[in-house]
Amino acid sequence: MHKQRRRWEVIAEAAMEVLIRLCGVSAILFILSIFFFVFREGAGFLFGGFDPREFFGSIEWYPTSKTNVRYGALALIAGTASVSLLAMSIAVPFGIGAAIFISEFCGGRLREILKIIIELLAAIPSVVWGFIGLTVMNPIIMRLFDAPIGLNVLNGGIIVALMSSPIIVSISEDALKAVPDTYREAALALGATKWQLIYRVLLPAAKNGLLAAGLLGVGRAVGETMAVLMATGHSINIPHSVMDSVRTLTATIAAELGEAPVHSEHYQVLFIIGILLFSITFVINLTADLVVRGIRGR
Amino acid sequence: MVKTDVMIEIKDLHVRYGRREVLRGVTLDVYRNEVLGIIGPSQSGKTTLLKVINRTIDSVPGAVVSGTVKVDGEDIRQIKDVYALRRKIGMVAPLPVGLPMTIFDNVAFAPRMAGIRDRRQLEKRVESCLRQAALWDEVKDRLDTLGTKLSGGQQQRLTIARALSHDPEILCLDEFSIAIDPVTTMRIEDVLKELRSRMTIILVTNLVQQARRLADRIAFLFNGQLEEIGSTEVIFSDSPRSRKTYEYVNGVFG
Numbered sequence: 001m002h003k004q005r006r007r008w009e010v011i012a013e014a015a016m017e018v019l020i021r022l023c024g025v026s027a028i029l030f031i032l033s034i035f036f037f038v039f040r041e042g043a044g045f046l047f048g049g050f051d052p053r054e055f056f057g058s059i060e061w062y063p064t065s066k067t068n069v070r071y072g073a074l075a076l077i078a079g080t081a082s083v084s085l086l087a088m089s090i091a092v093p094f095g096i097g098a099a100i101f102i103s104e105f106c107g108g109r110l111r112e113i114l115k116i117i118i119e120l121l122a123a124i125p126s127v128v129w130g131f132i133g134l135t136v137m138n139p140i141i142m143r144l145f146d147a148p149i150g151l152n153v154l155n156g157g158i159i160v161a162l163m164s165s166p167i168i169v170s171i172s173e174d175a176l177k178a179v180p181d182t183y184r185e186a187a188l189a190l191g192a193t194k195w196q197l198i199y200r201v202l203l204p205a206a207k208n209g210l211l212a213a214g215l216l217g218v219g220r221a222v223g224e225t226m227a228v229l230m231a232t233g234h235s236i237n238i239p240h241s242v243m244d245s246v247r248t249l250t251a252t253i254a255a256e257l258g259e260a261p262v263h264s265e266h267y268q269v270l271f272i273i274g275i276l277l278f279s280i281t282f283v284i285n286l287t288a289d290l291v292v293r294g295i296r297g298r
Numbered sequence: 299m300v301k302t303d304v305m306i307e308i309k310d311l312h313v314r315y316g317r318r319e320v321l322r323g324v325t326l327d328v329y330r331n332e333v334l335g336i337i338g339p340s341q342s343g344k345t346t347l348l349k350v351i352n353r354t355i356d357s358v359p360g361a362v363v364s365g366t367v368k369v370d371g372e373d374i375r376q377i378k379d380v381y382a383l384r385r386k387i388g389m390v391a392p393l394p395v396g397l398p399m400t401i402f403d404n405v406a407f408a409p410r411m412a413g414i415r416d417r418r419q420l421e422k423r424v425e426s427c428l429r430q431a432a433l434w435d436e437v438k439d440r441l442d443t444l445g446t447k448l449s450g451g452q453q454q455r456l457t458i459a460r461a462l463s464h465d466p467e468i469l470c471l472d473e474f475s476i477a478i479d480p481v482t483t484m485r486i487e488d489v490l491k492e493l494r495s496r497m498t499i500i501l502v503t504n505l506v507q508q509a510r511r512l513a514d515r516i517a518f519l520f521n522g523q524l525e526e527i528g529s530t531e532v533i534f535s536d537s538p539r540s541r542k543t544y545e546y547v548n549g550v551f552g
Contacts, residue, residue, distance in 0.1 A: 108359070180395075182391055183395060183398070185354055186391060186395040186457070188354050188357060188384065189384055189388075189389035189391075189461075190407055190408040190411065190463075190464065191384040191411050191412065192381075192408075192411050193381060193411075196411055200399075200407070201397055201398070201399075204399065
């Protein structure tokens with residue numbers, strides 16, 4: 001009996017190990033295959049006929065024109081960049097500020113409530129954010145700025161800022177929490193005020209974590225699709241102010257892929273946009289990861 | 299040697315962390331320009347006592363303090379400018395804490411907080427503090443490297459230099475030697491012997507022999523209460539007032 005049980009335990013343990021290893025490896029497998037398939041769909045055109053000068057340098061995006069087909073993605077890149085930039089310039093200061101408040105100023109219960117609420121923000125589906133942009137923010141922006149339309153960089157930027165702040169807050173808070181309490185005690189004992197403690201000691205000590213938080217926020221902002229599709233006005237345009245409507249890379253894929261005949265040039269160009277997005281987020285995430293590793297390594 | 303000038307006056311001090319009472323009615327005076335050693339087994343409330351004196355206990359969640367503590371005649375609970383109080387007191391923690399900035403900035407931190415901006419004045423202050431902490435010769439050529447890159451013993455001397463940087467009247471050391479080697483410990487003890495003529499020193503230590511070497515008077519805390527306070531000779535004699543004191547300093551328990 002005893003012996004039998006031992007053998008069973010050994011088998012179970014080996015099985016668990018295989019299963020867990022499979023789970024770990026599968027993540028890598030999924031990423032690689034996503035990259036492979038996205039790349040495969042776009043490869044035909046990428047290596048035959050694709051003009052990178054036009055793609056990165058022209059704002060003429062006429063993928064369905066009968067006589068004058070153009071695949072200039074510059075305006076789309078500018079759209080993504082402008083919305084992400086605005087979103088980050090709102091979300092990073094607010095997110096880090098919120099993290100400072102949560103980790104340094106508020107006590108037990110308030111902290112728990114705030115954290116739950118902020119995590120709740122992350123749980124709202126992106127189409128709901130887009131809906132808020134379309135029906136709530138749009139009229140507000142029109143009224144406030146006397147603008148003809150409220151679906152623009154400002155609207156999309158605010159929406160994406162709200163969407164990416166939870167990740168910024170929670171990672172920044174972790175970074176601040178990771179600063180040893182002895183630093184706080186030492187600074188306070190030296191007569192530092194709370195503000196001096198934060199500004200002179202905590203922020204410098206946590207700066208890598210805060211940077212990583214910001215970069216992950218950027219990754220989120222660049223990749224966001226549905227909400228920006230609904231909130232930015234979806235018009236191809238290099239924006240000159242936050243009141244201009246734009247179209248982003250992601251929104252273009254979402255809006256046009258359904259209409260593009262499979263394996264047509266248009267279809268393949270959309271996948272090239274996908275490769276571009278994949279590369280951007282990959283680089284950003286990798287940088288964030290290296291930065292975080294830098295903190296742990298020290 | 300008659301010392302009657304009271305620097306710190308503690309009366310019936312109680313401190314609770316939630317339900318746990320860490321200090322239970324401690325009453326003692328610290329005289330100006332003496333070295334008071336505070337000894338006692340761990341968990342006897344020594345560190346808490348220091349935290350009360352510079353009021354960093356305020357930022358410990360759940361800590362409740364009652365009783366009166368006067369520093370230089372002023373009730374610290376009624377003090378408006380707690381930062382001025384803290385600048386009056388230098389604090390050295392058990393583990394060396396090099397703040398994540400350069401050596402220079404570490405020592406210039408408190409003077410800058412206090413509003414000194416003049417570079418030359420800061421340089422002078424930094425040099426004199428590092429000299430007092432017996433660290434100047436080792437770091438004078440690399441003041442702009444990170445303080446955290448120094449060895450443990452050097453960092454602890456950096457901490458002492460930093461604690462001296464705001465020109466404190468009181469220097470509190472909390473088991474400063476637990477993370478450093480004996481040679482460095484002896485060097486720092488020599489530093490303290492230099493400093494004792496100019497400031498009041500409170501030395502919390504687990505090493506009774508260290509207290510014996512340095513302290514004029516010794517307070518023995520046990521279980522949150524002051525078991526005995528007296529001159530070092532009496533505490534280390536064969537007949538201190540309390541039996542427990544005798545047993546503790548002679549290593550029967552602790």
